[in-house]
Amino acid sequence: MKNCEIPKGCLAIKVGQEGEKQERFVVPVLYFNHPLFMNLLKEAEEEYGFDQKGTITIPCHVQHFRNVRGLIDRDNKSLHHLHVRCFGF
Template structure:
């Protein structure tokens, strides 16, 4: 994926993937292959750093759809997901648990 992704009309800007000293300072705590999202609204809002592979997961894509419905297509800067932090943690747990399970391709015997 390049510097921007486009999933069913949702424009995802990942400014921390751009190079330069200003952006390096702003996003130095984000490991390579990850991006930051803001979750919640008001005082409940928290920042999460998640792997880029979340972008291909249907549960995370649903959260992005909710963000699109709430804020429109073209969010600038860090993506804000309007769900409650507890709901996001639950979805994050499901995605992480799924990714830890080995994929069974099948056993064949001659």
């Protein structure tokens, strides 16, 4: 995937603590409504304010972000299965 190719419904962000190499992640916009991701955005607001130019940067360790992403994905899969069961599929 080229840098400019971001799938519809996704957003590119940068993740990394000061002094740590930042990594780029492409995440679904649905993440932005998840409480765990909101906490990360709050940290970004406290670190950089609302005047961030360009890509949103999350100031946390990359491994911590990967762990949070895994929890969010697991929550979303659980909700999907719950939703499917409600409709008998």
